[in-house]
Amino acid sequence: MKFIDETTIIVQSGDGGRGCVSFRRERFVPKGGPDGGDGGKGGDVLLKAAPNKRTLYHLQFKKEYKAPSGGHGQGSQRSGRGGEDLIIPVPVGTAIFDAETGDLLYDLVDPDRTVVVARGGRGGQGNAKFKSATHRTPRFAQPGEAGQRLTLKLELKSIADVGIIGLPNAGKSTLISAISSARPKIADYPFTTLTPNLGVVASHQGEPFVVADIPGLIEGAHEGAGLGIRFLRHVERTSMLVHMIDASTLTPDDPLKSYRMVNHELAMYSDALARKPQLVVLNKIDLAGTDQLADPFCQALPGSKILRISAATHKGLDALKQHIRRQLDALDETQ
Template sequence: MFVDKAEIFVKSGKGGDGRVSFRREKYVPDGGPDGGDGGKGGSIYALVDSSMRTLMDFRYKRKYAAEPGGNGGKKNCFGKDAEDLIIKVPPGTIIKEKETGRIIADLTEAGDKKLIAKGGRGGKGNTHFKNATRQAPTFAQQGRHGQEMTIILELKMLADVGLVGYPNVGKSTLLSVLTKASPKIANYHFTTLKPNLGVVEVVKGKSFVLADIPGLIEGASEGIGLGHDFLRHVERTKLLVHVVDVSGCEGRHPIEDFDRINEELSSYDERLSSKVQVIAANKTDIIYDEEVYDEFIKEMESRGYKVFPISAATQQGVVELMQYVTTELENIEDVVLVEVDEHAVYEVEVDKNNEVNYEVEGDVYTVSGVPIERLVYSTDFNDVESLRRFQNILMKMGVFEELREMGIEDGDTVKIFDFEFDYYE
């Protein structure tokens, strides 16, 4: 079964907590703090595995979580860093964040590797919080939580040549003749439900990958049927072989079919209609209307297209078509891949945001933001000294002054993440 789209949940590991510890040795009963730092949580990476061809594995496992970092130890011993989690994907996989639609990674070559979710940083041990007035800090910093999100994996086949055209024009038959691929072939008036790939070598030593793109229908660019799922496979091909039924035996007009398919390509992405197209005028062995056939050949050649009359069923003209395609591929530059934002992994973006956000609803004042989140991580709310430090930092950040300007009064509630406090001057 060919699976070209999957949705999974990923969660990187939480950083280990810093340790609260004091040096205790013989003859040194009141040694200073020696709590070690927590280890880094495991990050999640996507890695291209050339042996994979579909996203089938992700239908059975949809949650991926990296291990947390180890907690800090005594005598300034660091916690162990967690191992990173590697998710293997096939070549041609695009990874998007579901919530925003942002592209996180565009992986094409074997060995390509991309960070998907960054592991949480380990918390600092109490030795870091010693200063001139605080000789024995009784608190440490908690490790940061890892990132979690739902991502979409989309597989865009990396084929050199795509076969496009209406359903039932002979694309699958042509693919089966040229390659060892074995698509299901019958007189269907609806489209193949999955793309098929094959390797073509009609010129010795020069091969290319050919994809039978499932037959398009009118409205495909608007998502009718499985249009969007199919059209995105065309994007990375270097050349299109447009297969047209010129027999006239079904009462269809080949020029109209050709134009409608190109309209769908253009509507989806204008770049698709500008790709090099070679026309395979198929079913010439059973031509019903010679005038329609002659009109089609004349019209296409007047537009500057190279037309090859063929019969996929009898293999007439097929070799000549593929020889021309092989030569033409050498003159076409590789397809420009999707441009990926280097800062797509949102940890990078979040770190740049140092704003503190304020909201008020009734007598509840909510304070949030990255700096506040970091402060919460480093605070032990069960320790009086740690709470005093928490309040002092809020004061230096101007949080209390801002709340007063917003009109906070004694007895009102201040909410910081999951913690609530009563405000008093």
């Protein structure tokens, strides 16, 4: 599935309803005055930063969005009903541009922020509003104003829901290529990944989610060592972390060495980053002897959920995607 990070849509707010031309026609009131009501306001079109939307995928199938128009005014000074607003959910981090001018209109970086991108037309006034001492029987009313029509370009600038972290050569790029349509460069030397690779993971239980393999962290990363602070900033923008460890490199005398080092770098950079939810994954479990090396690691972290996978052979990847999906849903509920 393609990662949809930009799209163009057309939005149109509702037209205002027209005012009514009407006169009282009651018995025993020989000279009934004007009583035409006003038209209703057209509905606005709004975009809302929705935390449960992670891509612009849901907008690629429908390109035009129109809010309802306002109702027309009626006699007895009854106003027309206002058109309902149309709210279009987009992911947090969506930038909204005028497609014709290229101007940035809004940048939805805060969850649940809602902006009006097209205002509904004002309803026309009925003839009752035009009665005066010199004009007692106005036979005209205002038409409603037309709604606004805009072409918007939407760009998703948030990096990912899930950041895959770990030492160089832990298998992060192999994992993202196995669970998504991303095709990052993969090699057996350090720092193969020089920029975060994004991939969208299809889910049968909900909306797709976006993962990023973050370039390998090394000791001193919080001070700029290796690829350093530049990519720790990207990690900070994710909702959760998958901490990937090469099971073949574990040592029985200190199985948590690499795990502690990476978490130390996160904590030295940011307390908030250190508190970010983590799912620990032991990779390359298909290699001979890795199960025996993994046992001491799991024993050293009692009570922690640790998954054993092989990104190369796809072993355990379905369970991994299900755990990520459940954890993202749980985070959505707490927001």
